[in-house]
Amino acid sequence: MNKNLHAIYVGLFFLVGVSITVLLAVDGFKYYNLPIEQRFFSSQHTILKPSGFIGHGLGIFGTLMMIFGVAIYMIRKRTPKLLNFGYLKYWLEFHIFLCTLGPILVLYHTAFKFGGLVSVSFWSMVAVVLSGVVGRFIYLQIPRTIQGQEVNINELSEISDDLTYKLKKQYNVDDSIINQIENIFSSNKYSAKSAGYNFLIVIKEYFGLKVNLAKLKKQISSKGTKGKQLKEIIKIIKSKIILNRRIGMLRSMQKLFRYWHIIHLPFAITMLVIMLVHVAVTIILGYKWIF
Ligand code: HEM
Numbered sequence: 001m002n003k004n005l006h007a008i009y010v011g012l013f014f015l016v017g018v019s020i021t022v023l024l025a026v027d028g029f030k031y032y033n034l035p036i037e038q039r040f041f042s043s044q045h046t047i048l049k050p051s052g053f054i055g056h057g058l059g060i061f062g063t064l065m066m067i068f069g070v071a072i073y074m075i076r077k078r079t080p081k082l083l084n085f086g087y088l089k090y091w092l093e094f095h096i097f098l099c100t101l102g103p104i105l106v107l108y109h110t111a112f113k114f115g116g117l118v119s120v121s122f123w124s125m126v127a128v129v130l131s132g133v134v135g136r137f138i139y140l141q142i143p144r145t146i147q148g149q150e151v152n153i154n155e156l157s158e159i160s161d162d163l164t165y166k167l168k169k170q171y172n173v174d175d176s177i178i179n180q181i182e183n184i185f186s187s188n189k190y191s192a193k194s195a196g197y198n199f200l201i202v203i204k205e206y207f208g209l210k211v212n213l214a215k216l217k218k219q220i221s222s223k224g225t226k227g228k229q230l231k232e233i234i235k236i237i238k239s240k241i242i243l244n245r246r247i248g249m250l251r252s253m254q255k256l257f258r259y260w261h262i263i264h265l266p267f268a269i270t271m272l273v274i275m276l277v278h279v280a281v282t283i284i285l286g287y288k289w290i291f
């Protein structure tokens with residue numbers, strides 16, 4: 001998948017997700033906004049209540065999306081022979097799409113009323129989605145090949161050295177600037193710190209990076225480099241700074257990611273088990289959808 005196709009792939013997920021969320025909100029706004037005791041008298045009650053045609057259907061589709069989104073990713077990751085196409089990272093994006101839209105549909109299924117044992121399933125679902133966002137963030141801090149395999153520390157150091165070589169030889173960047181980058185953004189700065197500390201540093205430096213790059217840009221342009229060449233140099237410097245940080249944090253982020261799996265999975269299992277009990281109870285109570 002080339003860059004443009006990938007942008008369309010992700011853009012389509014975004015468009016479908018946002019459109020469905022907005023459509024359901026607009027359609028049901030009046031009903032969901034009513035106090036619980038007045039909903040019974042609304043003309044939309046028969047279709048939007050959790051056992052109504054739309055409400056019930058949303059619960060079923062949302063749940064199926066989550067089950068499919070988890071199953072397909074786990075199969076692709078653990079038994080690649082079975083699903084031998086597409087890079088793992090694209091499948092993760094598909095997992096994120098289905099497991100974000102699925103919970104949104106379930107949210108509309110509940111009609112924003114969370115009672116009984118099934119509320120444990122609902123809040124576990126919220127926890128798994130929120131932990132997913134954190135996991136995605138940590139995942140992106142661990143450098144990977146285009147196929148989604150982790151890159152080892154020696155290969156990363158070689159890439160960083162190549163970038164320095166390019167700045168020096170191809171773009172004639174001054175030694176004083178290179179030394180500044182190597183000293184201020186050295187990977188050693190991060191390697192001695194704990195995983196939690198590094199996690200906060202990444203967020204802080206996300207905003208600090210723009211300021212630092214602007215300072216370096218000013219210094220380089222004062223030496224006469226302008227236009228397209230200056231843009232390319234800044235792009236390489238940005239890659240190098242981010243790479244150095246990721247090299248320094250690699251071990252602690254890998255550790256944090258292992259801990260993260262220990263949180264994400266049990267929430268997913270809790271949600272699933274209680275949801276199964278909930279579905280069994282509704283079937284025993286005689287609730288039917290279109291079948
Ligand atoms: C993770 C998935 C699900 C969650 C978190 C969930 C949550 C809920 C909640 C909070 C309610 C409202 C309870 C109340 O009125 O106090 C509800 C009602 C209901 N759900 Fe689900 N649900 C899920 C999946 C499903 C599925 C897959 C089905 C059907 C196969 C289903 C069928 C129903 C029905 C029929 C009701 C109405 C029950 C009644 O009015 O007594 N739910 N659900």
Ligand code: HEM
Nearest residue numbers: 066070096099100103125128129132133135136139261268
């Ligand atoms: C109800 C929603 C979700 C459920 C049930 C769910 C469940 C799972 C499960 C079972 C795994 C596999 C864990 C493993 O391989 O040990 C996983 C992996 C993952 N999920 Fe989710 N997930 C959900 C939503 C999300 C969301 C919303 C995001 C991101 C925004 C996300 C990001 C991830 C990431 C980054 C991984 C790790 C991939 C890897 O290590 O290869 N998940 N999820």
